[in-house]
Amino acid sequence: MLAEPEAAALRTRFADALVRAGGEWFAVPDAAAAARVVNDILHAACVSSVAVDDTPGVRTLVTATEQRSVFLSSTVQNKHRFAEAGAGVTGALAGIAATGTLVLAASRSTPRSTSLLPPLHIAILDGKDIVGTLAESFARFAAHALPSQIIHITGPSRTGDIEHDLTRGVHGPQRVVVLCLTGAGS
Amino acid sequence: MLTPEGDFDARSRAALATPALGRAVRGTVDRLRNLRAIAEADADLTRQRRAAATEARTRAIDKLPELLERFTRNCEARGGVVHRAPDAASATAIATSLLRKSGARRVVKGKSMVTEEIELNAALEGAGIEVTETDLGEWIIQLAGEKPSHIILPAIHKTRHDIRALFEKEGGTPLDASTTTLCAHARRRLRERFLAADAGISGANFAVAETGSIALFTNEGNGRLVTSLPRLHLVFLGMERLVENFADLAAMAEVLPRAATGQDLTSYFSIITGPRHRGELDGPEALHVIILDNGRSRLLEDVAFRPVLRCIRCAACLNVCPVYAEIGGHAYGGTYPGPIGAVLTPVLRPEEHAARELADASSLCAACSEACPVGIPLDELLILQRARNATLRPKRALRLALRIALSGLMGDKAHGTSRRLRFVAKVLGAGTPQRRALAKVLPMLARSEAVRALPVIPPQSFRELWKALQAGENTRAR
Ligand code: SF4
Numbered sequence: 001m002l003a004e005p006e007a008a009a010l011r012t013r014f015a016d017a018l019v020r021a022g023g024e025w026f027a028v029p030d031a032a033a034a035a036r037v038v039n040d041i042l043h044a045a046c047v048s049s050v051a052v053d054d055t056p057g058v059r060t061l062v063t064a065t066e067q068r069s070v071f072l073s074s075t076v077q078n079k080h081r082f083a084e085a086g087a088g089v090t091g092a093l094a095g096i097a098a099t100g101t102l103v104l105a106a107s108r109s110t111p112r113s114t115s116l117l118p119p120l121h122i123a124i125l126d127g128k129d130i131v132g133t134l135a136e137s138f139a140r141f142a143a144h145a146l147p148s149q150i151i152h153i154t155g156p157s158r159t160g161d162i163e164h165d166l167t168r169g170v171h172g173p174q175r176v177v178v179l180c181l182t183g184a185g186s
Numbered sequence: 187m188l189t190p191e192g193d194f195d196a197r198s199r200a201a202l203a204t205p206a207l208g209r210a211v212r213g214t215v216d217r218l219r220n221l222r223a224i225a226e227a228d229a230d231l232t233r234q235r236r237a238a239a240t241e242a243r244t245r246a247i248d249k250l251p252e253l254l255e256r257f258t259r260n261c262e263a264r265g266g267v268v269h270r271a272p273d274a275a276s277a278t279a280i281a282t283s284l285l286r287k288s289g290a291r292r293v294v295k296g297k298s299m300v301t302e303e304i305e306l307n308a309a310l311e312g313a314g315i316e317v318t319e320t321d322l323g324e325w326i327i328q329l330a331g332e333k334p335s336h337i338i339l340p341a342i343h344k345t346r347h348d349i350r351a352l353f354e355k356e357g358g359t360p361l362d363a364s365t366t367t368l369c370a371h372a373r374r375r376l377r378e379r380f381l382a383a384d385a386g387i388s389g390a391n392f393a394v395a396e397t398g399s400i401a402l403f404t405n406e407g408n409g410r411l412v413t414s415l416p417r418l419h420l421v422f423l424g425m426e427r428l429v430e431n432f433a434d435l436a437a438m439a440e441v442l443p444r445a446a447t448g449q450d451l452t453s454y455f456s457i458i459t460g461p462r463h464r465g466e467l468d469g470p471e472a473l474h475v476i477i478l479d480n481g482r483s484r485l486l487e488d489v490a491f492r493p494v495l496r497c498i499r500c501a502a503c504l505n506v507c508p509v510y511a512e513i514g515g516h517a518y519g520g521t522y523p524g525p526i527g528a529v530l531t532p533v534l535r536p537e538e539h540a541a542r543e544l545a546d547a548s549s550l551c552a553a554c555s556e557a558c559p560v561g562i563p564l565d566e567l568l569i570l571q572r573a574r575n576a577t578l579r580p581k582r583a584l585r586l587a588l589r590i591a592l593s594g595l596m597g598d599k600a601h602g603t604s605r606r607l608r609f610v611a612k613v614l615g616a617g618t619p620q621r622r623a624l625a626k627v628l629p630m631l632a633r634s635e636a637v638r639a640l641p642v643i644p645p646q647s648f649r650e651l652w653k654a655l656q657a658g659e660n661t662r663a664r
Contacts (some may be wrong), residue, residue, distance in 0.1 A: 079468065101455075106414075134440075134451075154452065154454075157405070159322045172407025
């Protein structure tokens, strides 16, 4: 367990690097605050369909409204459903402070498509899971029990293939928003 | 495949005569070089990172057969299937047969230089399989029917107006030339292909022996789509791209994005270990890794050129090369352009004469070696390649000249020789009567004269000047 000043320093480094990479950062004290922010972001982006990962802390975060349908990504039968969603909400196994990177793993309850096909990706990251470096994040995986895919996400999808003019969202999400639970409210 | 000998010269001339090409390429490589300079600004840290990466790659190459065997075992333990392809023909045959067997008709592809090397697309299309390149730059050049002209920015030579024309032709709708419009068009069109594809084909930046994993560094996200949506995934892996374990992979992640695009890390970095697990609803049901040799074993035996196998295809050497900036990638004629191409192509393709003259595409300024994150002495290898070429060429005079030039580089012992060389140059320098007489009998000399003159030889050599200066200093000091 890190002392709070160290954890805060890691959070700051993570946030700086994330924003440098074109991502967006919100620090929230607890799950209730996270839910409010997530729903506000979805509302502001006029999202009408949301894919949500089936994990504790994430599955109950988004509320359906008259304008917005919500579905659990683990129940999807057809990948077109993800492609039509306006946003995907996931958790994260870890955050890497040095680069502002989210670490996700593919699994039954956390399909790859949630963070990939919709144009907006919102990730809930527990501040306690922020580590300093990629090597530290690697150390959290057991070599004999790796997920089928470990996904590192650093900001939105980007390309420089047209006259090296940097653009976001060519194939993956155009926006990556990280909500970090700081635990300050508990 | 390379075009015949002598064509490098013709291709370079053609490239130089296209000023728009020079501008497009130069502007972009300059930007990439600056981004890298910023990312590597901390000299100590950069040195440490490069040392770690170089050590990891050197160790991997030193025990390559063992690591390949371990990778194969571990990949197959996770449900992958590993194939070894000795050459391009067998690699494309393996892919074609796998796709046919699974009934795959539509393939989406991520960026992969190895598949360019074996000309996979032509082979698949010949077998009636539809292939779509999905990296934006690769798609652009696929639509144009060209080859990549840069390792990481394949369409570096295309302007937005070229791209608009290609997209309008493909989509049948008028577009404006803004980056946003062009990217949105590509996203929409390629999304349809992704969702309809039966198989995905990707390259691999690295393979991890200890876990049997494949690592991919990408920015657009097409790499994730290719490896997540279709039911079948084929990976093409250059035989040398192994690292031993995750710690080494972390070391590579520290240098590759910085050297390539000046990023601390690419937008996406995926580590794929086997096909999807039971119950997962996306990811491929089957994963095949095709390991390509195609001349790499020969490189492993060539002690002097062996360090080339450390290459991680970051393209940093291209971005600093004054020759590449002027002539662009297509002039090199092979799959790999720039300094790495000039060094790699002749050893991968010793039977092709044309490859050897690429060694001449260098000013020997050594900017490439300085830029290389895994310490490949590219400029020294270029000289060595020239020396090998000289022994292959029957012209004795050339051999002699080369030996003198080489010994000149070796330092003091050869000083006498270089003095003699200076004498020869003085006598034969531009404008001397001897030179004019010689030009009459040797048309080659006259031709080169039309393009450039032999430099004027200063009355004193540097060494003489230095001695004189020091003597002066000493007298003054006294
Ligand atoms: S030779 Fe070095 S600089 Fe050039 S592409 Fe390979 S690793 Fe990069």
